[in-house]
Amino acid sequence: MAVRYQLVIDCADPDLLARFWAAALGYELEPPPDGFATWDDWRRDIGLPEEAMGPGADSIVDPSGDGPRIWFQSVPDRKTIKNRLHLDIHASGGRAFPIETRRLRVDAEAKRLADLGATMVGAMSTAGLDHYAVAMKDPEGNEFDIN
Structure with missing residues (x-):
């Protein structure tokens, strides 16, 4: 259960x-x-x-x-190392959509969250791989991904 x-x-x-x-x-x-x-x-x-x-x-x-x-x-102590757990925000719509559509959706969500105070760390993309994501940090530096 x-x-x-x-x-x-x-x-x-x-x-x-x-x-x-x-x-x-x-x-x-x-x-x-x-x-x-x-x-x-x-x-x-x-x-x-x-x-x-x-x-x-x-x-x-x-x-x-x-x-x-x-x-x-x-808590009184500040974050000092990489998270051992992070959130993945699904914004692309999944593989039912072409990679370029997914990329546009992920980038739009990354911009929206950056406008709210997040920091973009970088795009996660490999040539030939049917996957695109953006690594980000929230306003206190906690890592999360948008894919």
Whole structure:
């Protein structure tokens, strides 16, 4: 039996990454639990200390309910090495489309995400290979690919 899970991303600025990834994935900022006006009200209710208050938006959810919840956990240490896990954003439409169409779609999505604060690392393409992707980094330097 499959289990439910959430993806947790360590970061310095949860609000920045929550807003970036919500826009990147078509997710939405998660509203506070029923009965609470804000997430800080909920945090106080479960007994968290005042220093845990105020990260702003720190979780996003798939509006259809299909994808996992993503929580952006504030941590004091900065990212220093390559991710061991990364997201692949599928924007090309798949191999049912010609490589040039897929390339245009991937490049358009890379530009959209760069406009939101991501950094393009480079295109991943090999002559003769029917695959095209763009490597990118989110606003805090976490790697992801668009294909």
